[in-house]
Amino acid sequence: MSVAKKEYKRVTVKSLVDMKANEEKISMLTAYDYTMAKIVDGAGIDVILVGDSASNVMAGHETTLPITLDQMIYHASSVVRAIDRSLVVVDLPFGSYQSDPKEALRSAIRIMKESGGHAVKLEGGKEVKESIKRILNAGIPVMGHLGLTPQSIYKFGTYTVRAKEEEEAIKLKEDAKLLEKIGCFSIVLEKVPAxxxxxxxxxxxIPVIGIGAGGGVDGQVLVVHDMIGMTHEFNPRFLRRYLDLYSEMTTAFQQYNKDVKSSDFPNEKEQY
Incomplete structure (x- = not known):
């Protein structure tokens, strides 16, 4: 039986666990800069993910692999300066944790110290268990990520739905319980059957936050540039566009260009 919903002046990792216990859905969006994070935080979104998806939407790379730890710290620092309420989770980028638990800890410490983020997220289950444990033992909160793990795209070879076959589904369930057992405060599930x-x-x-994982999980996350329609070529089934900013911004820029070239802008009221 659910209890009365609580207003959180500041969302923490404990808040998310409480939200799940109270059957309150968790909202999560990405942000990579101060201005966007200020708007997302002010709208009451519970969690802001400084995702390695910045590699795609901010830098134009085909995959998330090229983004560096220094670049993630830069984006996270910009986001943290904007925040009053949201929990800020920062992705550990590819190559910063997979092979060496000590390197994973060093990477997580740099993110926490240099950006002011509140938690880190990394992809994988059993194969990165020792890295996760090392980070958790240092007192750094960890969010897991299972299902489609974009940092492993060259291993998968495709962005299609994961865990449709029984063997992979069993492993995903086992990995989720493992992440809970070793101390992760939450898990993202990406592109798995509902x-x-x-x-x-x-x-x-612990809360399970989905992206392309149906409505039976504890919360949802989307890439903010996708859901407000700044990107327009990416159209997966799970994406709901709440705005069409690509069209609106294009129209505005075209009008500005026209006004400048015709000397309509600036007019007498728009100058000193």
């Missing part, structure tokens, strides 16, 4: 995602969410006490 039924499986719901089963995972019901099997663990």
């Amino acid at each position: 039924k499986l995602a719901q089963e995972v969410a019901e099997s663990v006490s």
Whole structure:
């Protein structure tokens, strides 16, 4: 039975666990800069993810792999300066944690110290267990990420739905329980069947936040540039566009160009 919803002046990792216990859905969006983060935070979004998706939407790379730890710290620092309420989670980029638990800890410490972020997120289950444990032992909160893990795109070879086959689904369930057991405060599930995602969410006490994982999980995350329609060529089934900024911004820029060239801008009221 759910209890009365609580207003959180500042969202923490404990807040998210409480939200799940109270059957309150968790909202999460990405942000990579001060101006966008200020708007997202002011709108009441619970979690801001400084995602390695910055590699795609901010830098124009085909994958998330090229972004560096220094670049993630830069983006995270910009976001943290804008925040009054949201929990800020920062992705550990590719190559900063996979091979060496000591390197993983050093990377996580740099993010926490240099950006002021509140937690880190990394992809994988059993194969990165020692890295996660090393980070957690240092007192740094960790959000897991299972299902489609974009940093492993060259291993998968495709961005299609994961864990449709029984063997991979069983591993995903086992990895989710492992992440809970070793101390992760939450898990992102990306592009997995809705039924499986719901089963995972019901099997663990920590929040499961989905992207392309159906409505049976504890919260949802989207890339902010996708959901406000600044990007227009990316159209997965799970994406709902709440604005069409690509069209609106294009129209505005075209009008500005026209006004400048015709000497309509600036007019007498727009000068000193």
